Amino acid sequence: MKDETAVLEYGDVTIEARGTMVGGRLKLSEQGISFRNSKTGKVESVSASDIEVINWQRLAGGYGLRIFTENGSLYRFGGFKESEQSKLEKFFKNTYSKTMSEKEFSVKGWNFGAAKFDGAVLSFDVSSMPAFEIPLNHVSGCTTGKNEVTLEFHQHDDASVNLMEMRFHIPASELAGEDPVENFQQRVMAKASVITATGDALAIFREVQCLTPRGRYDIKIYPSFIQLHGKTFDFKIPVQTVLRLFLLPHMDQRQHFFVVSLDPPIKQGQTRYPYLILLFASDDEDSIELPLSEEEIREKYEGRLEKEISGPQFEIISRMFKGMCNRKIVTPGxxxxxxxxxxxxxxxxxxxxxxxxxxxxxxxxxxxxxxxxxxxxxxxxxxxxxxxxxxxxxxxxxxxxxxxxxxxxxxxxxxxxxxxxxxxxxxxxxxxxxxxxxxxxxxxxxxxxxxxPYMRRVREEARERDDDDENSSEDEDFNPGEEGSDVAEEYDSFAGDSSDSDDSDAGSGSDSGKKKKREKKERKSRTKTISEKPRKKRQKKEKDENKPKRPQSAYFLWLNDHRDQIKKENPGISITELTKLAGQQWRELENRKKWEEKAAEEKAKYDEAMKAYKASLGGSKSSKKSSSSPKKPSPTKEMLSPSKAGSGKGFKSKEYIDDSSSGGNSTDEDDKPLKKKAKPVNKKAKKKEESEEEEEMEDTPASSEEEESGSD
Known part of the structure; x- marks a missing residue:
């Protein structure tokens, strides 16, 4: 609340509008009273000279102001505290020279009394005190029966509960020639918000294209309302329901949008249309002449209209709406x-x-x-x-x-x-x-x-990850393809110490290349098989039930205490919306000391409990360590390292076990390379070789044989 010498402002006040209380901001100044709707931005204003009666009255859940004007209109504002009565009373007396009296209402609960008409208000009095008041501009219709009158009310879309109708029983009158039912109806209809087409229209626009609601409509402009007449539907828009007017050029520069914001919206069945959108071609021109005199235009519309208007059609209709509704036309900046x-x-x-x-x-x-x-x-x-x-x-x-x-x-x-x-x-x-x-x-x-560019950046990051994976997957101890490595002596045919390989190379020139290729393929398949072994799943850590729970922060302590209240104030709210709303309220909360102290107490209790818990774990941890069996070494690396395989320690790969050995004991033969598998030999070729060897032995002298044996 802002309080100055001649201005009072209230940021959380409600106004009665069509049967419900709508929130907004109220400003009291020397010029008058103005209320700005927080949802629609619509401004209701009452001039200081028009105010006739000011009352302080009791409302449901608080107190309110009752402002009655000279033309019979009633304004009710709620959301005030009892302590503000004296301040408001002083303000009205000093600023408007009006006395704010307290309005008492009957609380007997009787349903019979006297109906009184005071301007645009119907008051139902019980024991000379009003039980309730009905602003007649909330009435949308009035029908009569034999001895009763039924009032129908405008519905508010934002209200959870709406008053649909109210019936009054009217006893027969003793006066001859007077019908009390008809008299009651006439007095209600004189001030009710009921649209009736009386007289000729001021202007008519034929076949105007309408985007919302969709179709082509004849637009007829009357002094108190605007009618949209189409082939299927007919809409009547009261002038006072128009909030804003927008004139927007189309992107193609050949058309114009004319947008009319409405509150309450027009209805077509269950569909609501809060905006009326008309589309005009920029080159369509028109001209109209209003059936009004110059004096009527000057007095009633204060010079906002002219008797003859000509130009583009979108300009004519926008000027007509502006003059009739007394609203500014908003254009792009x-x-x-x-x-x-x-x-x-x-x-x-x-x-x-x-x-x-x-x-x-x-x-x-x-x-x-x-x-x-x-x-x-x-x-x-x-x-x-x-x-x-x-x-x-x-x-x-x-x-x-x-x-x-x-x-x-x-x-x-x-x-x-x-x-x-x-x-x-x-x-x-x-x-x-x-x-x-x-x-x-x-x-x-x-x-x-x-x-x-985004996909390019993703691809570059993927390449960097692939390079890192390739570098990290290389094993420096296992490089069988490199000459001079330990594994090359065991696997490769170009090892320097292998005498068998020399014999095989000398005996078969072309077969050595095939053997090398075959051995390379075998090495690749072995490394691939080892690398594709699945990883062991990490065991889930068991939860200790005795471990103290972490303390909650000040915010969560406050939220646990206010969660039900927030749900009650906002029925049907989702979890996400509740979290957002709670966070906003916590940020706006000025006094957090209570919850911060609670959080500090919880933290102190948690620290003490953790000390006791850790002390209790001292003995159990040492016992667990002593009882746990040592882990077995993983055989994977020992299988992968041929240098360790030949030493007789750990596991041996199948390639290092000699066919002739019956046991698993390590011998000198284990360090030798694998024996080559004998190929099937042609019998005829074998016999030929044996016969040639015998002939050579016969030709060789005995002395040479002795020399060779001695050298051996």
Missing amino acids: NFTGHSGTPAVSCSYKAAAGYLYPLERGIIYVHKPPVHIRSDEITSVNFARSGSTTRSFDFEVEVKNGVIHTFSSIEKGEYNRLFDYVNAKKLRIKNRGKMEMGGKNDDFNDSDADEPD
Whole structure:
């Protein structure tokens, strides 16, 4: 609450509107009383000179003000505290020279009494005190029976409970020639908000294209309402329900949108239309002449209309709406998009449309239309649009927690939208993350090497990971393919100490190459088999039930205490919305000392419990260590290292076991290379070789044989 010498402001006050209390901000000043609706932004104002009666009255759950004007209108404001009565009474006496009296109501609960009409208010009195009051502008219809009258009321879409109708029984009158039922109905209808087409229309526009509700309608403008007459449906829009008017140029520069914001919205069955969107061609021209005199136009419309209006059709109809509804026409400001127009092409809820940044908010046209005021916006966010970098998303978060996402915006609009948001001093969530021209900029214009910079960066990271994996998978101790290594002596045919390999190379020239290839294949298959062994699963750590639980923070202690209250105040709220709302309330909480002290106590208890727990674990840990058996060494490395296999320690691979050995004892033969498997020999060739050897032995002299034997 803001209190100055001649101004009182209340930020959490409600006003009665069509059977429900709507929240907003109330300002009391020397000029009068003004109330701004927090949801729609609509301003209700009462001039100080029009105020006739001011009452302080008891309302459900608090106190309120009852303002009665000279023209018979009634305004009720709620949400005041009893302590504010004296301050308000002093303000009205000093500023308006009005005495604020206390209004008493009957609480007997009787359903019979006297009906009194006072201006635009119907009062039902019991024992000379009002039991309840009905503002007649809330009445949408009045029907009569034999001895009764039924009042029907306008419904409010945001109200959880609505009053549909009320019936009054009227006894027969003793006066001859007077019907009390008909008299009651006439007095109600004189002030009720019932639309009746009386007289001729001021202007008629034929076959106007309407996007919402869809179709072509004849627009007839009457002094108190606007009628949309189509082939199937007919809508009547009271002048006072028009909130705002928008005139927006189409992106193609050949058409114009005319948007009318309505509260309450027009209805078509169960469908609500809070916006009326008309589409006009820019080159369509028209002219009208109003059936009013110059004096009537000057007195009733205060010069907002002219007797003869001509020009483009969208200008004529916008000027008519402006003069009839007494509302300003909102047009785009200084923003210019990448295409040179004040519109940004985008999508909203899978439907394509246009986003218009305005001076005091943004509006999206057209399916569905969305208007967001600047004072509603808490933050904006620039996000990536899927996996592509050719477009981005523009997210707008409002005060009630709803996030409006306008997607598929071309990247050329980024700088312009960013400058617009920056100029309006709106909070940007990801400031600096998507600046143009940065080192890791995903929205740059260089598409020469790779059309998608994001995918290029992913591929580069994947290559780096592959290189790291290849380097880490190499085993320096096991390189059978390298000459000079320990394993090469056991496996490769080019080992220097192997005498058998020399004989085999001398005996078979071409077979040695085939053997080398075969041995390489065998080595590859062995290494592949070893590397493909599955990893052992890590065992889950067992939870110790005796271990003390960690203490809760001050925020969670506060949340546990207020969770039920938040759910009760917001029925049907989801977990995500509840968390957001609770976080916001915690940030706004001024006195946190109580919960921080509780958290400190819990932390102290936890520390003591942990000390006792760790002390109890001292003996059990040592016993566990002594009783646990030593782990067996893994055979994998010993199998992989041939140098250890030949030493007789650990495990041996199958290749090192000699066929002739019956046991597993280590001998000198174990260090020798594997015996080559004998190939089948042709019998004829064998006999020929034996005969040749015998002939050579016969030709050799005995002395030479003795010399050879001696040398051996």
